[in-house]
Amino acid sequence: GENVEQHPSTLSVQEGDSAVIKCTYSDSASNYFPWYKQELGKGPQLIIDIRSNVGEKKDQRIAVTLNKTAKHFSLHITETQPEDSAVYFCAAGRTGGFKTIFGAGTRLFVKA
Amino acid sequence: NAGVTQTPKFQVLKTGQSMTLQCAQDMNHNSMYWYRQDPGMGLRLIYYSASEGTTDKGEVPNGYNVSRLNKREFSLRLESAAPSQTSVYFCASSEAGQGDEKLFFGSGTQLSVL
Numbered sequence: 489g490e491n492v493e494q495h496p497s498t499l500s501v502q503e504g505d506s507a508v509i510k511c512t513y514s515d516s517a518s519n520y521f522p523w524y525k526q527e528l529g530k531g532p533q534l535i536i537d538i539r540s541n542v543g544e545k546k547d548q549r550i551a552v553t554l555n556k557t558a559k560h561f562s563l564h565i566t567e568t569q570p571e572d573s574a575v576y577f578c579a580a581g582r583t584g585g586f587k588t589i590f591g592a593g594t595r596l597f598v599k600a
Numbered sequence: 601n602a603g604v605t606q607t608p609k610f611q612v613l614k615t616g617q618s619m620t621l622q623c624a625q626d627m628n629h630n631s632m633y634w635y636r637q638d639p640g641m642g643l644r645l646i647y648y649s650a651s652e653g654t655t656d657k658g659e660v661p662n663g664y665n666v667s668r669l670n671k672r673e674f675s676l677r678l679e680s681a682a683p684s685q686t687s688v689y690f691c692a693s694s695e696a697g698q699g700d701e702k703l704f705f706g707s708g709t710q711l712s713v714l
Contacts, residue, residue, distance in 0.1 A: 497640070520701055531604070531690050531705030532643070577642060583701065586631065586650055587658060590642035
């Protein structure tokens with residue numbers, strides 16, 4: 489079946505450093521790629537998304553890049569802060585679809 | 601605005617018992633979903649309801665049933681709980697016409713089946 493692979497599973501960085509999380513997807517028809525942040529004891533929350541007609545998108549300290557040919561997409565967090573510590577999920581889906589596939593998650597630790 | 605509300609937050613069941621997880625959203629969203637989250641496996645779709653009156657299977661529907669009670673409420677039922685159903689369950693909703701783009705999640709139900 490379709491799947492999304494996410495790496496690394498755990499990432500530890502020093503406050504102020506950058507963090508990068510990478511994902512690959514298998515379904516060539518995927519055209520919508522969201523990223524969700526899950527804090528302890530809470531449900532996932534959408535933080536940024538990108539569509540297949542765009543190669544890069546930025547929102548303050550976070551950015552996403554997409555390489556549709558290689559079926560890779562990545563999340564970049566710059567100037568990390570302790571409040572960025574959380575589990576991050578990448579996902580791949582289709583516009584108007586209902587079966588988004590999620591990656592296994594990356595637990596990010598930002599050390600003060 | 602409460603967003604997506606799930607009850608209960610925690611539940612312990614014995615094998616073979618049944619229970620219903622409740623979910624309600626106050627954002628007037630058309631579509632609602634049930635996911636389960638297991639360590640190292642991300643979120644997997646159990647069932648979804650594209651609109652009031654419809655329900656469809658997701659990736660892991662076996663052992664579950666759902667009911668879209670009205671536009672606001674979508675429940676998940678375990679008829680005969682098994683230890684393999686120990687998980688954290690999340691309900692989500694999305695706006696009309698968006699499919700499952702921009703999902704809004706509840707805070708989860710932690711279920712243990714002994």
